Amino acid sequence: MDVLKIHSRPEGLRRPILIMAFGGWNDAAESATIAARYLATSFRAEKFAEIDPEEFYHFGLSRPNVRFKPGSETEREIIWPATEFSITQSSDLTRDLIVGIAIEPHLQWKTYCQAVVDLARRCEVALVLTLGALLAEVPHTRPVRLAGSASDPELAVRFGVRPSRYEGPTGIVGVLGTFCREQGFATASLWANVPHYISGIENPKATLALVRRVLPLFGATLDLSDLEEAGKQFDSNLKEIVAQNTKIANYIKKLESRDVEEPAPAEPVGPSDLPPASELVAEIEQFLRQQRPE
Numbered sequence: 001m002d003v004l005k006i007h008s009r010p011e012g013l014r015r016p017i018l019i020m021a022f023g024g025w026n027d028a029a030e031s032a033t034i035a036a037r038y039l040a041t042s043f044r045a046e047k048f049a050e051i052d053p054e055e056f057y058h059f060g061l062s063r064p065n066v067r068f069k070p071g072s073e074t075e076r077e078i079i080w081p082a083t084e085f086s087i088t089q090s091s092d093l094t095r096d097l098i099v100g101i102a103i104e105p106h107l108q109w110k111t112y113c114q115a116v117v118d119l120a121r122r123c124e125v126a127l128v129l130t131l132g133a134l135l136a137e138v139p140h141t142r143p144v145r146l147a148g149s150a151s152d153p154e155l156a157v158r159f160g161v162r163p164s165r166y167e168g169p170t171g172i173v174g175v176l177g178t179f180c181r182e183q184g185f186a187t188a189s190l191w192a193n194v195p196h197y198i199s200g201i202e203n204p205k206a207t208l209a210l211v212r213r214v215l216p217l218f219g220a221t222l223d224l225s226d227l228e229e230a231g232k233q234f235d236s237n238l239k240e241i242v243a244q245n246t247k248i249a250n251y252i253k254k255l256e257s258r259d260v261e262e263p264a265p266a267e268p269v270g271p272s273d274l275p276p277a278s279e280l281v282a283e284i285e286q287f288l289r290q291q292r293p294e
Contacts, residue, residue, distance in 0.1 A: 003056075004115045006049040006122065010087050015126040016096040017217055020116070022132075024104035026171040028194040031133035031206035033101055038211055040099040042222050045086035051115050053082045056105035085119060094219035098123060104172045112172075113179035120185060127155075128180045128187045129217075130173045131210055133203075136193040139255040140238055144209035150188040151181050159188055159213065190214070197251070198238070204230035 021027065021036035039045075065079045083102035090097075100119075105112050120128060138145060148161035156162065173189060181187045190213055192206035208227040215222060242249045 003052045003054075003111070004049065004118050005052060006119070008048050010048060010089065010096070010123065012089070013124050014089070014095045016087070016098050016123055017127045017129055018098045018100060018116075018120055018123070018125045019129045019131060019214065020100040020102075020173075020176065021130070022102055022104040022172050024171070026104060026132045026134075026173040028133040028135045028192075028196075028199055029201060029203035029206060031192050031194055031203050031210065032131040034202065035131055035207045035210040035214075036099050036101050038207065038227070039097065039214065040086050040088070040101075043088040043090050043093065043097060043220075045088040045097065045099055047084055047086045049085040049119055051083035051102070051112065053080050053105075056107050056112050057081055057103070058106045061106060062103050083116075087123075092220060095126070095217075097218060098125065109172060109175050110179070113176050116176060117180060117183050117185070120180065126186065127217075128177070128185050129214070130177055130187075130189045131214075132171075132173045132189065132191040133194050133206055133210075134191050135196040135199050137255060137258070138193050138195055139252050140195045140198065140205075140235070141252065141256060144206050145193040146190055146209055146213055147193065148188065148190040149177070151186050155186065155188050158217075159190060161188075161190070195255075204234055 019036055019039065021032040023030065023033050027033050059081075062081045064081065066076050067079060069075045069077050081103050083100055083105075085098055085100045087096060087098045100116070116128075119125075134147075136145075146161070147164065148159055149164045150156040150159055150161060177187045177189050190210060192203075192210050194203050194206050204227050208224060208231055211222070211224065211227065242252060
C-alpha cells in the first residue's frame with residue numbers, strides 16, 4: 001500500500017519550503033504545531049496530500065476521534081490521526097509554502113520519513129524546515145529564546161542559529177531532519193524554549209517567536225496583532241499569580257539569576273539541579289485556565 005496519498009499535485013511550483021511540526025514530545029505547550037497551523041491558515045493553504053496513519057500509529061495511544069458529519073445530526077465519521085499536507089501558492093509570498101502537521105508517529109519512523117521525502121521530491125521542495133518546542137529552565141519574564149540547526153552555514157546565519165552540540169534521545173523532528181539531509185535536501189530546524197513550569201498551557205509568545213523567524217523566508221508580512229495581544233494577556237496572567245505567591249516568585253527569580261544568553265540545545269533536555277517545579281505547575285495552570293473566557 002502506498003502510504004503517501006497525493007490528491008492533487010500542485011503545478012508551477014516556486015522553490016517550495018516544506019514546514020513540518022509534530023504534536024507530542026517535540027511540541028512543548030503546543031507551540032510548534034500552533035505556529036505551523038497559524039502560517040497555513042494565514043496564507044489560506046489548502047490540503048492536497050496526506051500520509052495514511054495505519055502503519056505508523058498505535059491507535060490506543062493516539063485515538064481517532066468521532067464526530068457528526070457536516071450538516072448531519074445522525075451520521076458520524078471517524079477522524080484518524082493522519083499527517084496532512086497543505087499548500088499555498090499565494091502571490092503574497094515570494095515562494096510556495098507547504099505545511100505538514102501530525103502527531104509524532106509511534107512506529108516505523110524510517111518508512112514514515114521516506115514518505116515525507118517522497119512528497120518533498122515530487123513537489124521539488126527546496127528546503128525542509130522543522131519546528132519544535134522544548135521545555136527549558138528559562139523564566140517567562142525573558143524574551144523567548146530560539147535554538148536550532150541548519151544544514152549549511154548560510155542557512156544557519158539566516159536563521160540566527162548555531163550548530164547544536166546536543167547528544168541524547170531524539171524525536172521524530174531530529175530523525176526527519178537527518179533523514180532528509182542524507183537524502184540531499186537542505187534542512188533547518190527551529191526550536192522555541194518554553195518555561196517548564198507552564199508546560200501544559202498554550203504559549204502564544206513561543207508561537208509568535210517561531211512565526212516571526214519563519215516569515216522572512218517567504219518575503220512575507222502578517223498582521224500578528226492577535227498573537228501579540230495573546231502574549232500580553234499571557235504575561236498579565238502570570239504577573240498576577242506571581243504577585244500572589246511568594247514561592248512561585250522566588251522560583252522564577254532563581255531561574256532569572258541562572259538565565260544566561262547561551263544557545264540552548266535544540267532538543268528536549270533532562271533534569272538539572274534546580275528544584276523541581278512540579279509543586280508549582282498545577283497551581284499556575286489552574287489559575288491560567290480560570291482566566292480563559294467562557
